[in-house]
Amino acid sequence: MSAMTPIQEQVHQWLEEERVDIFLAYRIVEGHPLPYAFTREHIEETGELVTGPARYSLEKFATHIASRYPDARIGMVARDCNQRALNVLRVWNQLKEGQVETVSVNCCPSDLRAHADCSYLERRPVGVVKQQLGQVPNQAVADVDAQPSAERFDRWMYEFQKCIKCYGCRNICPVCFCNECSLEHAELIGTGHLPPDIPIFHLVRAVHMAGRCIDCGLCEDACPAEIPLRLLYRKVNAIVKDLFEYETGSGDTLPPFSILGPKPTMSPTPLLAVAQE
Ligand code: SF4
Ligand code: SF4
């Protein structure tokens, strides 16, 4: 057996010393790096642990484990985006303080390497028309805001009508954790047709991401219709920052919209009652 890397040794030690019950990282399966849960029971597998180049919301696995085993101590490799997501999940009581212990890996923006193995920095190619219109991936919110509102409206309606309602954006998102999702509520989003009701389907999700989205870009990576979702959520978080000076993912306080309560509901609820819960 070849010598273990420092990170493999560290995870082996954490499991052996019972510092964590489970460790979330990656393992090469059939030539692909896939998310994997390393355990004490199969501690020899830590020799196969890798940290990249894949990028999944490991913290989403952590919240599922924590909801089933509330006392589980979870270890995880974490990039910057994972850390921000963990902050949000703690704030929203999806993970207990100190429940997840992380091992940091190179990420972007990083002082350690000019270009880390992270799709965050990859610029996806766009077609000629989009290039001519200046609709480049990873576009700055300010650049879009500078365009006339009618143009912006047409652009977003064009993007939204490509949606095939696959829920990939929600399913991959580390901070989409609701048991009942508004996007599947028939009174809000009609069923039986594609695209889903636009723009309401996307605006519902965008509103829910205000003060929650940590700009990991996984939704946009997952979207088969290549809708610039991240740009949309950056916009709502720019509004949250401007209006409330709330920096999503960095603090330990609930975002301003938490006054609406953690459970989406179609019944009007007095705000005072929600605040007292
Ligand atoms: S960028 Fe997308 S996947 Fe990542 S937190 Fe925001 S909405 Fe969720
Ligand atoms: S209700 Fe909103 S925040 Fe909750 S899972 Fe659905 S889209 Fe995500």
Ligand code: SF4
């Ligand atoms: S991932 Fe893209 S196509 Fe699928 S529901 Fe989300 S926006 Fe629509």
